[in-house]
Amino acid sequence: MDFLLLSMVKIVAVLAYIYGLMWVLGHTKRWVKFLGVALAYGIIQIALSTEILTAFDRGLLFQASAITMVSLGLNLIYGFNGQFSLGQWGFYGIGAYTSADIAWRWVNGDASGFLAVLFGVVLVGFVIIGVGAFLQKVRGVPVISAFTLYLLGTVLAGAIAVGLAHLLSPLFAGGLGVTGAPGPLAQGLPLQLLFFVSVILAGAFSAEVSFLFGLPVLTLGSDYFGIATLGFTIVVNTLMVNSDTILPFPEMKGGRGMVGVPQMNEFAWLWVFVFMLLVIIVMRNLIHSSTGRTIMAVREDEIAAKAMGIDIAQTKLLAFIFGSLFAGIGGAVYAHSTGTSFLSPGTFTFLVGFNPLIIIVFGGLGSMTGTIAASFGWIFFLEGMLRVLLGQLGTEAPTWRFVLYPITLLLLMLIRPQGLLGLVEWGFLKAKIHPLRRSAAADAAADSAKLS
């Protein structure tokens, strides 16, 4: 019973923390904002370093933060843009494995992974922009042709990137050292900075994959799109399980799981916090921009949106890319903050992939607050509390959890389909009311002065 009470206190504390953070971020005074964010970071950092928060809580916290990013991405795709996607978990896995591989190679004295992804991301970005500009000029190109052009360009860019990486990686070999004795570039602060870059690269990589995949698939109808993205998650997982046989990555060790993924250790909360904040701010600003309004217009009514001059295909693609970007970042952060330096394909099977969907349905479709609160609540409640409560049932506890999820999901769909929090937003996440440049009264006065 003691434990139950403690768990409840933890959940309430986490929700209060999120509310406070959002309130501080939404404050108009700039110094309050910065001080508040620094305080929010500091509290948890102190609690972590003085070990007030146990290793168990620490794991839950980082897991919840990663899940928050993934679920926010899915909410952008499904909640705000109305495209029922089950592929989010695949992009999460791509992000995790990409970043893990970059860092693993870096620590083991091989810069080729980092360079290949860096060049690949940049070159493919150029290809996408270039081909996109060409297609804008030509107009009226069928999707398959456009996809073929993008695919050709991407394959070419990827080949060039890999070639360049192999050419240039010996330059770094001196600073990186070898497996047994890492050089100065592979430890300390440079390694932490590499994490920052590799997480962003992993996010960008999964965003580009999502572009190539989304281009043809987003033209399908809503539930066909769901099945196709579910297929994507299954295929990504199949590739992970066979990464050492089908794919040329022996260090990922296929179905046995990748061992020795470099960890952020003492800097973990800093990066987790920075990336979570970054994702929240980018997504909030995206939604409250004119682009965000087009995204929501497509969800409400595609035909009406088309009549308003909105390019439907492009808007859907944009939301899909941003959602996958967030998922990739979340996955990369997860890979480096597990604390066990172990990455298993079992984490990325499509059955687990329904979790973000359950979270956003719980929190409310089209509600950022709901998603964040539900992610933390879900992890702390189900992972933290139920694991111990159901642990008394013996070895079947994990199965019982999966029996309880669908029942809650069903009840929620039947009783309150708009989610627990519905459309409530907290502080920073609320739409900002722009102050008018001049007051309406002054305008009226000026007009009447002109007329008279």
Add this chain to the structure above:
Amino acid sequence: MQYFKKTPVTDHKPNSRLAWVGQGFLLILAIIVIIILAQNLIRSPSLFAQNVIDGLKLGFVYAMIALGYTMVYGIVKLINFAHGDVFMVGAFVSYYAVTRFSLHTWAKQIFPGMPDWLVILIGSLTVILLSMVVCVLLAVTIERVAYKPLRDAPRIAALITAIGVSFFLEFFGALGFVFSPRFIPYKQPFETMSWYINNGIYPITPGSMPPDGSITFSNIFLIIVIASIFVQLLLQFLVRRTKIGIAMRATAFDKPTARLMGINVDQVISFTFAIGAAFAGLGGVLYAIAYPSIHTQMGILPGLKAFVAAVLGGIGSLPGALVGALIMGQAEALTMGYISTPMRDAIAFTILIVVLLVKPTGIFGEPEKEKA
């Protein structure tokens, strides 16, 4: 006055520029596939035929599952995710009927003088019928409890519910007191027999290997083919000739009008779920006999592939489900045989995407009316 510059009027049809790029891409893909197949066919015709037979076995099982998907989707426009799990329940029910209750030999215990082949025939039919009945009850319950309250909700809400039901069946089944969380070796209600074709048909006796270059097949393969074709014909008859079949078609076409014509739409929908579940149960038993290892998550991938088959053949079309399923079975078996075994799941979804892009209505599908 550049704002009023006239844009040149093109006489292109919309979406027709550079169409050759995409068509060429698909053509090259098709040519690569044909070359791979032709090479392997020439290298070893008997191995190729063996793969085709394996593909037929898979395909006819998928056809039985796909019928349920295509009928349900045709009527309520819902991807019934739980259908694959109904299939799983069918396999498990038959397993327990055989191992716990020895239902496959009940005739022997009542009439000891009965010949063995008749005992096995009656016993197997009883087991299959029992599985089908349980599946029907389960599917009708699911429909009443989970889908009916959401009939007027957005389609995605029903889809999420379907996923929820599917999850529930999988993990509730995995509890120790229900089925089992582990893979279970399946006990067949009748003996499997195999033959090989090598200048004539010879039975394979246990402990001996068929000579190289021969094609093997088993009695289960024949049973699956016959059962699947029988089911297909039965359903064709049901849908075309009987009153309830006409009601089903009317409901699929226009629900409110069908209700005005005095059709009990709820009953028709329940009936559709029931028929689909019966055939899924049959498919589950036959699948478990053919691939004798059962697990509570065994229904997910066959279910998804059967759905892809239904889409491929044109959703709502009964012959389409059969043709689509046969193509899927071949694609999967040939991928397993000639490319790599793990990619068997990838090929299904690749086919789905290509088909939906090239011909969104599937092979036999009718073009859908655009709704404003």
